[in-house]
Amino acid sequence: MLKQQNYLVLGAAVIVALILLSLPTRATSRLKLAFGSWFLPLFGLASAGQQLPADLADCVLPRRELLLQIDALRRENQQLKEQQVQSVAIARENDQLRSLFNWQKQSPWKLKLAKVVMRDPANWWRTVQIDAGTRDGLRENLPVRTEAGLIGRISSVSLTHAQVVLVGDQNCRVSALVENPARDMGVLMAGGTLDTSLVELTYLASSANLKPGQTVITSGLGGIFPKGIPIGQIVDAQPVEYGLYTQARVKLNANLGSLEQVWVLFP
């Protein structure tokens, strides 16, 4: 009798797994959101715990130090204001030239700041989750970057959270451009499994003249990533497939191992 009950329990568990695996993607995303909401109190506690040392440090920071910081921020603010005035003038000039040559007007990208709240617990994916979702206007395939450079794109999004697939994952391929005289173009693909800072730039022309330290930026092809976002720098390059094309290793500008805050780009 007991054995029969055990097998019933086993059968029920297997059926639950099979049902979940056969659900459509939209239903799975909703279920993930529902199960993820169980952890919301823990996230609150964790963020409060992270904030506590900073609050304590603020309490004990001497007044002299605060005044120095305020002074430095004022100077930085003044410089930024001057730069903004110059940028506005350059943008106006750019618009006038574009209208003269009948070029399509470039629309600037808007930015949304989000905090990285968790990482993928599985070793075979390279994704993170951020604390912004559809209620903040996010949708799939929006590019994500830090101050240093590109980090990935949004792969799935729920009401309050979004999953970002990072550069270096098999599901995030980026069309990239090397800033050299030839403007060599290639596709950024997954790198090593252990070192998150290195990725491979492949399908470069066999005649590509790459040197260590050359900058790699997004090419704008593919329709997801806008042109000109810095990605990283060339480490080394070698011909592959009997010299059919060149492959290079790229060191990413952004440190994917210690992401805290990221910017989501809106068109």
Place this chain on the structure above:
Amino acid sequence: MNLFQTISILLFAFFAVFGEATLGAPRHWLGAQVDLLPALMIYTALNTGATTVALLAVLGGIWFDTFSANPLGISILPLLVVGWPVTLRRDLILRDLPFAQFVLGAAASAVVPALTLLLLLSGGARLLLGWGTLWQWLVMIAVGAVATPFIFSLMTWCRRTLGYEPRPEPSFRPDREIQRSRRKL
């Protein structure tokens, strides 16, 4: 079945999955994220019933997949594959020996990620695999093996300290009551 034990196991799984998703230190220092669910499954299979094993597999698997890019539910089957045979053969296993716990923890920590990878690859997923994956697998095995005896100690301490023992059956049986009345002659 002791309900407290089931709840404490599920709570441990809940916090373990949350820790795996938020703590980056193991990934930073060892190059791999560790998974404590296989080790916990060994404890559950050796000390509780089939229902708790199934509950841990289903809920632990779902929680893990919620934070991961894995398809939802894919981690349930590997956990069941580890937990179920151990439950069936637990009378033959020296469960109180730390060495047995160590070996079972290592085996479970090896089988669960390998089976999950196999399921994902058979589903056509494009995964980040390479020689480094072997290192990550070895780290998971080593940490799972070392963690299993600790989980046994922790859960046993929790059960003894916070749980309740089942009430022992009284030796009194009405059908064996000796009649002590004065016999009429």
